[in-house]
Structure formats: C-alpha cells, structure tokens
Amino acid sequence: MTYTLGIDYGTSSVRALLVRCRDGHELATAVFDYATGHHGVMLDSRDANVARQHPGDYLAGLENTIKAVLEQAATAAADFDATMVIGIGVDATGSSPLPVTQTNQALATQPQFHEHLAAQCWLWKDHTGHVEAARITELAREHRPNYIARCGNTYSSEWWWSKIWHCLETAPDVFDAAFSWVELTDWIPSVLSGVQDPRQIKRGVCAAGHKAFYSDDWHGLPDKEFLSLLDPKLAALRDRLYERAYDASHAAGNLCDEWAAKLGLRAGIPIAIGEMDVHYGAIGSGVKDGVLVKAIGTSTCDCTVVSTASVDDIPGICGIVKGSILPGHYGIEAGQSAVGDLFNWWIDIVCEGEVTLHEELSLQVGLRAPGESGLLALDWNNGNRTVLVDQRLSGMILGQTLHTTRAEIYRALVEATAFGARMILERIAQYGVAVDRIVCCGGIAEKNPFLMQIYADITGRTMQVAGSNQACALGAAIAASVIAGSTAGGHADFASAQEAMTGVRERSYAPNAEHRAAYDELFGLYTRVHDAFGGVATIELGSVMKNLLDLKDRQRAVQSS
C-alpha cells in the first residue's frame, strides 16, 4: 500500500491531499489559511493592482497541512504509516514569482524585508506591472515577434517579466537585494529538496513556457540582448536564473533530511516538478489526447494536450507549450477572465445580495426557454483572454426592457460565459485539435447544475464532472506517483496513473435537444456582437435587437402554448 502527497497552493490557502496510488482514494486532506493580509493577500490601499503574499505563510502551511494529513491518515486507516508515502507533488498559482537570496531563502523572510511589499511573492493577480507589460509587448512585437506570437501577441501584467521589471523600476532596493527570482511552483519543491542555491533549482517548463517566454526554440529564456532593451539589470539577472526548464517526467529533487525530519516522512522520496494549479488540475481530471478539462471557478481555464510532433500556433490561444501539462505532449491552455467573478459582480456589487441569491435567481429563470428574456451579454467585465487576447475590453448587456429582471440578467451573464466557452471550443476545433470529451472541475462545476446544463446546451457537448473535488492536488499527487515509479509502488507513466487514480462522476450534463436551435441562433448573435466590439470586423448590428425580440416572441409563444 503506497500513497503520495499533493500540495496545492491556492490564492487564500494551501491544501495537502494524501492519495492512495492504487486507486486514487483520498485518505486525508487538510487546509491552511494564509495568515498575512486580507484572506491571505497583502493589499495596498493606494493601489488596487497590488496583490502579494508572504512566503512565510507558504512554509508554515506546508508543515502544518502535511502534518495534519499524516495524523488524520493514521486515525482513518489503522495500517497507515508515513513510510508508505513515496513522493510529493506541488502545484501553485502562477505566475507568482518571489525574490530569493543567494542561499534560496525568500527575501521577505529576512528581517529587513519582512514588511516590504515588493519583497513578498507577487501573486498571479497582481497587476502593478501593467505599464511594463505593455512595453514588453511593444518591444517583443518589434524585436522578437516569435516570442510574443507564442502568447497570443500580448504579454500580460500578470506574468513573470512584467512583475520583476516593475520591482526593478519601483523598488530597486529589493531588486538589488534579490539574488534571483523563482516561481512559487518551483520554489516549494526546491525548499523540500533542500536546494541552497537558486541556480540549482529545477524549474518547471509549465510556468517558464507560459509566463516567462521560455522555449527550446530560442534556447530557453529571452536572450540578453532583448532583456537589455527592457533594462540591463534584467539581462544580468538572466545568469542567475536558469538555462533549462523541465517537464513532469523529471524530478525536482528529493526530500531533504531537514524537511523529512520536520514532517515525519522518509528522507529521499522524490519531489515532482512543480506545475501551475490548473495544469496539475487537468491531469487530476484526466486530461489526455481528445479530452479537454475545464476548470470553472472565478475565472475559467481550459486545458488539453496533443501528442503530435508539432503544433501550429492557434490564433487567440495564448498558451501552447511543449510539456507544460503532460510530458511528451503539447499543453494547450485557453481561458476566460471572468466567470464566477462575473456572477459575483452581479450578485454582490450590483444586487448587493447574499451568496444565497445565486441559487435564488437561478431557480427563478432556470426553467425558461433560451432567448425568452430577449437578453444577450458579453462576458468581458475583466477583458477577454481567449480568443481575443485583449484586456482592454469590457462588459455589455443588451436587450433590456422595462420589465427585465435581475434574475434574467443573471442568466444572460451565465449564458455569456457559455458562449465564450463555445467560442474557445470552436477555435480549437478549427485548428484541428480534436476534443472528444469535456471534463469540468472546480467549485462551480460541482455545485451549479443550472450553469452546467446551460454550458451543455450552448456548446452542444456533454459536460462531465471530475471525480475529485481536489483535482489540482490530485494531479500533483499523480505526478509524484509517476516520478516515484512503479517499482516503488507508484506508476510507470501518467497514462496508467490517471487510469488508476482519476475518474468522473456519475452525474453528467447532456445537451437538451430542444434548446439547441435557439441557442445556435443566440450564439450567432453573440458572435456578431463579439466580433464587432472585439474589433474582429465591422458588422451590421441594426438587426440584432430585432432578432432578439423576434426570438423572445417565438419562445414565449411556445412556452405559453
């Protein structure tokens, strides 16, 4: 009997999950809420773009959750013993870089930088580097179009270089004090492995390829000449970063004596390469050729893989990176910038309602026919990540009358995100990537049948739900089981590990045939408005409101007959 640990660093807390390698049984789990800041995030009242986290919380959470899980496991299964744990995998949000010292200590754990915001981990949703991001986009378009083509032609303020450059510009003392920078996904494995020199950290290709312009095609990170265009100090930093990044067929290291003693685990067990949460989440949900995993939460991330020798760029799909999800496969990542956040905006900010209002409104309009409200919305309140790759877009609601209710608008917002999801599926299909099956994970997928049915109806695809409600941590545990190997009681490869350790729930959502025609019609209208406001084309829109009213009249007539 063998187990692996998956450690999942989220936005407000870290979770440890202990999983049985044989069948994916989740024996124990524990969560630790970060102590510092607001719900674990350090903010700055003068600048809404700031979102940082204290690295000390990561270490406290690591020790705390693993110990708790081992204790729980001993209670739950009399025959459990910590020596049965054969590996550890880690995932985290990203791009979340932190500055480290020459001995791989987080700079913020040094007394003189403890309170310094710039010395903390720069959380994925920190947008302070937006000016730098725009400048990187501009410079890359001019000087390195191959770099920028790989990430949808726009470099984000959420990513590695924008953040580090912004630190250099605004907190040069921190930049100068930092020997190197590390993604959180890589730092935790390096800590567990006892790495004392940042140059020795084995970095994952997942964060490197998606967020830091890393590619084998140009021998790793951006060349110094390009980085000098940003700032010569960034070019100099390159020597203190890394030459090569690794996929999950490699170990990040082995559990060092210090942490083995601290946690009560066997020293030397392998630590898997770190990946970003959604990528290990995709693995934990069963991603493989032909399977697309949708992680539906505050935002949405769509991941799939293709094992072909090469993949063409797909316009509007920001992330296609070899090995970023499964070794030997190109990882393809797309996403929607606001999904749960969009519904929360409506409920919390506009309606000023309690969380129960989500369900209340869903019940009010759940049985209505598509198009019956006459509404159409664009899901761009936080910009459009895929397929327009444009942060400078905004929301739209169309078709209101004097009788339109808050519940009808709520449904229109849910439908808008489903149309956005369909747009992504169609774009991927158009470029020859087959999707035979869709597996959803995340809180919304598990708890919101109203939304899931609309997604099925609008996309015309059955929506399955991942068996585990801790798909990210499970994916990390799967990676650990593979890196431990079958001889140690793990698995020989990801395919067999996923076969044994993942599954889908009994309840899935099949498209309602009666809703397809109306939703196809609405998707046609969505596409027109999407393309018009998204700048894809100049489009005749004078008939849109009339088409919506016609559909509304027809659907109401059907309903009342």
Add this chain to the structure above:
Amino acid sequence: MTYTLGIDYGTSSVRALLVRCRDGHELATAVFDYATGHHGVMLDSRDANVARQHPGDYLAGLENTIKAVLEQAATAAADFDATMVIGIGVDATGSSPLPVTQTNQALATQPQFHEHLAAQCWLWKDHTGHVEAARITELAREHRPNYIARCGNTYSSEWWWSKIWHCLETAPDVFDAAFSWVELTDWIPSVLSGVQDPRQIKRGVCAAGHKAFYSDDWHGLPDKEFLSLLDPKLAALRDRLYERAYDASHAAGNLCDEWAAKLGLRAGIPIAIGEMDVHYGAIGSGVKDGVLVKAIGTSTCDCTVVSTASVDDIPGICGIVKGSILPGHYGIEAGQSAVGDLFNWWIDIVCEGEVTLHEELSLQVGLRAPGESGLLALDWNNGNRTVLVDQRLSGMILGQTLHTTRAEIYRALVEATAFGARMILERIAQYGVAVDRIVCCGGIAEKNPFLMQIYADITGRTMQVAGSNQACALGAAIAASVIAGSTAGGHADFASAQEAMTGVRERSYAPNAEHRAAYDELFGLYTRVHDAFGGVATIELGSVMKNLLDLKDRQRAVQSS
C-alpha cells in the same frame, strides 16, 4: 379680478387648478384619484397590453375637483366669488378614445357595458392594437405614404385607429353599440358644453392631427377608400366622426346649464378646445417660437412651435401638426419613450430598492467626472420614439468591469437619456428649427438637480424650469383665458396670456464648461452605438470599449491629481 379653470386628466388622477388671469397666481388646486382599477387603470391579467379607464371616474373627478377648488378659493381669498371664473380649459392624456352613444353618453356608463373592458376609455398606454398598428403602417406605406410620413413612418399601437380597429376586431358588440368615438380631450369639453350629438363635438386638431391621421392637406380624416382597406365598418364610422378639427383659437362650446348648476359656475362661460396634456403643458411652460419645452416624467415629451408658413417633414420627428399647440403655429413634438421609467426600472426591478435609492445613488456618483465610470448606455428599454421611431429596440449597457457599481449604472442611464435628448435637439436644429431657450417641466425637472445638471452638461444648453408645477393645467387655464377674451377679463391672445401667466424659476442649470469635452466625446461614442444598433448605418465598433477605457483612465487621473 378674473380667474380661469384648467382641468388636467392624467393617468391616475384628474386635477383642477384655479388661476388668476392677471398674473397666473394659482389660487387653488384639487386632485381626484380615479376609483376604478389599479391606480385608476383597468387591467387584464391575461394581457399586459390592456390599459383602460372608466369614464364615470372622469365625470366624478370633474365635479369633485372643481367644487373643491371653488371651496378652497373662497377660503383662501375672501373676495373670491365663483362668478369671477370666466372660462374652463381641459387637457388629457392621448390618444385616449372612448366609445359614445348617439346622445354622447360614454358607452361604459350604460348598465349593459359598465363592466365591459372594451367599452371603457382606451388609455394612451393601451397597446392591445399592436397588430392593427403594424397593419395600418403597412397599408399606409403602400397606399397613403403622405399619411404615414406625417407620423415618422410608423403608426403606433397607442393611437386612435389602432385602438378602434382592435375593438372592432375583438369586441364587435361594443363597436356596433358605439355610435361614435371621441378623444378624452374632446369629450370632457363636449360634456361641459352639453353636446348631445357626437357629430356636434368640436374636436381639437391636437389629438386629431397627431394621432388620427387628420390633416387639412387631405381634407380631414383618412378617406373612406383607405379606411375600407382596414375594414368597411371603419369607413362607415367616418361619417359619424368629424369633418373638421379646431385649434385653440376656437371654443369647444359654452358651459351648459346642467353643469353650471352642478358646479356653481356661471352658465355660458366658454370652454376651450381640448388639447393633449403635454401640449397645454408646453403653453403653461411658455412655449413660443425659439422656446422648446421638455416635459420630463416617466417618458419625455419635447414640444416647440414655429410660426412659418410651412414646415418640412423632419425625419424621425413623429409629430408636426399645424395648430396642435398654439394657433397659427406648427406644433412640433418629439419624445423619449422611457426616462423616469428607465430609472424606476433600475431602482425598483433590478436593485429592488425603495424610492429613496434614487437620491442615494445620485449622491454617490453626482460628483464624479464624466466618463469616469467607463460606462455607456442606450436609453431604449421601451423602444426609441425620436429620432429612430422604432419600438422594436431595447436597452444596452456597455463598459462594465468587475467593479462597476449600481450607482455608476444609474448615472449611465441618466446620461443615456440626456444623450437621447441631445440627439433630438440636434435633429431639430439640423432642419432649421431654432431653439434659443429650453424650459423643463414635470416632476423630474423640479426635483432632480442631479439629472438636470447632467442634461445641461450633455446638451450644452442651460436648462430652465417652468414656474408652475402644474404646467398642463395652467396651459389649459391659459387657453380658457384667451378664449374668454380680454373684454371678459381674460387675454387677447396666447402671447399676452403667457407673458402674464407663465414664468421660470430662479434656479436654472447652466452647462459646466469642465464637463463639455468629455461629454462631447461620450456623445460621439453614443452616436456610433446608437446608429449601429438603430440600423442607421454599419459602423466600426472595435474601438468603442477602448475609447471608453481611455477616457476613464484620463478622467480618473484628473480626479486624483
């Protein structure tokens, strides 16, 4: 010392106002709420388009309010005496036709029709005749393009022929029992004058010209050949209607003995021709060449007059009728279908707030710079009356982020109605109708400085507010003073009556120069979206959201500096 009475029939109540001819002093006023139906309107739970009123309520209200006013006046001014009342004027909502018997009794006051919905007065906002309206539009476009050109190329379900035809189609018993039909504006004067035969009623050109296709250009009402295309029974009805309609230089009649006795007034005093409420409201607010009156309420009506010999059709302006407001002038009427109703929709239905929320939200965003929210809305939740003349349009809100508040959207809706108002002003100006001054009346104009300032800023025009808060009743009283004539203690003409009896308040709203540039920019964006969704043209919209975000960034930078 002389006085006239203005009687104003609104949607839920009737008001009487006693006004001193010399200076417009309002000595007494009284309101009577209609007893029948919901807030005075008879509804049908099976059909939301139904809105009827019981004519018995009109008569009860007439007697009740006039008696109350005379009583009050006697208390307020010791020297007052009912013989000082030298005339009565009446205004009402319209088109609000009712079926009458051969002796000019309202059909609904006959016992067998008392409860019959079709026998009541068909209130202006009754939309049951929408199919008939579409058919009339179609037939007129084909056979009588000159008719339909006069009302913006679309005949409304709110108007005379749509309603009467719908009665014929759906309640033939009522149609057959009715000897004739009369607009409420004409019926009340005929009752006061003791007219016993509907063919003897002196009808006002205001309702006739704006709602019933009446014009001197084609010798009155539509010809029988055209009406036969609708239904031969309508052609037959024409003989029992009227040959000629009159402007306010004519009397509708003189107070009959029966009503003189009932009210305690002198028999024989003149009764002015009836006009629709907003038209007499324009007179009561001081409309004349170069003055535009905006009645701002649930919807908005803009009225002005030109005294030129002829006026060209102005595309998108539904109503240009000779004598419909002031004798000897063309009356020009434009309007917006939802103004107060739009704000009420947001507050009542979406926010589910109390009435106090209007002011609360206004205060939250009243001091923000234009464009600071990044929002842009279209004010079409109830269609667009002017300049698109299209009921099959709907609302739109654009530019939302995840931080957009209900207050910001509220302001965007107010701004949207102001952009719509500017669109009307620009269209009128474009066709050579000069507007030197704008006088606003109605509850919103009097009580909502937040809105009034935005209207001034967006239109770039000073907004004055009418002196009377009973502008419609005052206008009717003015008409009565003119028809009574100067020898009887009234006035020789409308110009001198308005000079003496109307005014504007001290507080007016001048455009804030600092807001003009941003609002011009926003109006440019509004125009693009307006024309695109309104079907005026195919327009590039890919830059709209970016322009809004740019403006927002600039305005926030200014605010914070």
